Amino acid sequence: xxxxxxxxxxxxxxxxxxxxxxxxxxxxxxxxxxxxxxxxxxxxxxxxxxxxxxxxxxxxxxxxxxxxxxxxxxxxxxxxxxxxxxxxxxxxxxxxxxxxxxxxxxxxxxxxx
Amino acid sequence: xxxxxxxxxxxxxxxxxxxxxxxxxxxxxxxxxxxxxxxxxxxxxxxxxxxxxxxxxxxxxxxxxxxxxxxxxxxxxxxxxxxxxxxxxxxxxxxxxxxxxxxxxxxxxxxxxxx
Numbered sequence: 001x002x003x004x005x006x007x008x009x010x011x012x013x014x015x016x017x018x019x020x021x022x023x024x025x026x027x028x029x030x031x032x033x034x035x036x037x038x039x040x041x042x043x044x045x046x047x048x049x050x051x052x053x054x055x056x057x058x059x060x061x062x063x064x065x066x067x068x069x070x071x072x073x074x075x076x077x078x079x080x081x082x083x084x085x086x087x088x089x090x091x092x093x094x095x096x097x098x099x100x101x102x103x104x105x106x107x108x109x110x111x112x113x
Numbered sequence: 114x115x116x117x118x119x120x121x122x123x124x125x126x127x128x129x130x131x132x133x134x135x136x137x138x139x140x141x142x143x144x145x146x147x148x149x150x151x152x153x154x155x156x157x158x159x160x161x162x163x164x165x166x167x168x169x170x171x172x173x174x175x176x177x178x179x180x181x182x183x184x185x186x187x188x189x190x191x192x193x194x195x196x197x198x199x200x201x202x203x204x205x206x207x208x209x210x211x212x213x214x215x216x217x218x219x220x221x222x223x224x225x226x227x228x
Binding site: 031033040041042043044045048058090092094099100101102104105106107 | 145147149155156157158159162164203207214215216218219220221
């Protein structure tokens with residue numbers, strides 16, 4: 001199993017550009033999450049999904065959109081990039097059940113200039 | 114609402130000496146608690162988890178943590194630090210069964226290990 005994979009690893013965007021961060025998991029997990037990590041801070045939840053076709057906002061959703069058409073994929077869309085979105089983005093997943101342990105991808109480092 | 118506070122933003126120890134990283138939590142029910150480690154420019158790796166079984170939890174690389182409900186604490190310890198332990202450590206609480214198991218992260222503690 002590859003686990004949770006994210007692409008790209010690094011990206012530089014100009015202000016106002018758009019991009020999609022890809023996230024795929026091969027563990028058949030129902031739950032998937034997107035976080036951002038700003039320097040010196042913990043992770044903050046952007047969006048999450050409890051299954052295909054179901055998504056909901058987290059703590060910091062403004063400026064982002066998500067979709068979940070399959071169990072495996074959970075892309076994060078930035079429509080109009082702003083410098084405040086410069087961050088490291090982590091995707092995570094977990095299975096159904098009461099463990100609540102999440103499995104993280106390696107992250108995407110995004111810079112908006 | 115659940116929350117977690119890591120009491121030290123930076124901890125410095127000498128190699129071979131004990132490590133103590135402190136974490137207090139707030140939860141309205143019996144929480145699930147985790148410690149994750151993040152090495153520089155890497156993703157997050159689970160060190161250990163507490164899910165209402167034994168209060169003393171053993172994790173990878175010699176780390177352990179004790180759940181103390183009366184003190185609402187979940188401190189991380191290791192008897193002898195190794196240079197490879199230098200990293201960022203996050204204490205995390207799950208918002209549990211009433212919601213969707215979202216994780217709430219502490220601010221992180223940077224562990225420095227001196228030779």
